[in-house]
Amino acid sequence: MKCEDVNELLIPYLDDELGKEEKKVVELHLSTCLRCREELETLAAIRTGARQALKVMAAKAIPPEQSWKVIEQRLAGKRQPKIALLSGAKSKLEGGINMIKGGLVSRPPAWKPAVIGVLVAALAVGLALVIPPHLGQSQEVLAAEIAQNDPWVRELLPEGAVIRVTKAVRPVEEGIFHVLFLIPGESIWDGEDGNKAIMIDTSVNVREKKVVGVRALKIEAAHITPLTEVEKEKAVEIAEANPEVQEILASGAEIRRVIPLPFFQPVDGSLTINVVGVVLTVASSDSQAKAERWIAVVDLVEGKVVEVVQYP
């Protein structure tokens, strides 16, 4: 048998998947061919290494604690959130939610940082939002209404908790919108966990006018690192280059301040602020009327405006 034929059999040989005859032929060849013996050693090392690497990769994956409850409910024919049932009880909340920690466990999809940033920004400027008015009577508003009125979603919201912000975001799948509810941790946990929050992410199918998925994310309040003057200047420069911001500025708005949006990007235990909010305001001539405000979410690393959101 030629080396190239034997080579094709080396992996099944290592895996002990050859018949007796083939095995003998391979062993006979190996006994006389140094090159094939070396090839066998290399393949064996890769195979062993790959096995170990797979084990290490899989060590990261721990089945969620509440999986059985969810399956049990589904078997009983009840509607289910994908991750956890929240009924307001502390015990139920604690088991089945994801902790976004250090960015290493279950990173949120790419759209989330921007959305979370907007939520945090809204809190930072002391606003309690229901639906950003700039959305108008769009599908996004419809999605938010469907989510808010869904009895199942209402059941998930802990009794007495204040829903600080809701925000519909663009669909990641056609027809599916995400509506986020942020519940401050102090209404759920005592003591140290009071600085955490629960974000309930509902997926809404606007065509069918129903909530098709709910998941809860436990988020940790991040310390806000003050921005340097250089960062602020850079943020303003990026914002001013954005056509949407330019339009807002042309309508008479002014850039009032630049605020940090603490994201989940701890590096060596400290936060790196990559994304900041540039707050724009148009003062109303009518003292009774509220000023119009926007936040341009600026990614300093990417050098671009991620989103511009208007607040009442």
Added chain:
Amino acid sequence: MAIGRYRRAFESFFHQYQEMVFKTAYLMVGDEEDAKDVLQEVFIAVWKSRGTFEPAKGKFATWLHRITVNQCLMKHRKKQPSCISLEEVRDCGLDLPETMDSQVAAELSASKWEYENLAAAIDSLDGKYRPVFILRYFSELSYDEIAQAMGIPLGTVKSRLNTAIKTLRKVLVNEERKEVTQ
């Protein structure tokens, strides 16, 4: 009453196999959230089709793997599992057993560089080769069981494993060359 008994038996079965299904799904779909969905779907599918398992046609684990593979394929493979270093595994609080670490060190002389290259090489395997590779070297199924679980001929299992390992070697050799020239 009978249903309650079945459910309890099924619960015990779930706890016995959930880790295997979850980890396999994670390696295949490459995302923890997707793996959670797969975990649910697999056990719902198992419950629904509990009457269809025929011991004469193969082992139970093979049947369960088949359902897992099918659910993973349905889920699509959206992204690769993230390659993380051994340090990062610990940093994310997962308490990698010491035995695992020493085993890795002993058997592989696995420096961080080697492990990361291996993990990256595994990530580079495409959808055709990856499930076969995972079923063989993580789930430790025989070629015959893989053929049953995947619904493909035995010869295809062999050729895909050959290609997968040789792809890993190519990637590793290239990485080694890069390292030498740096």
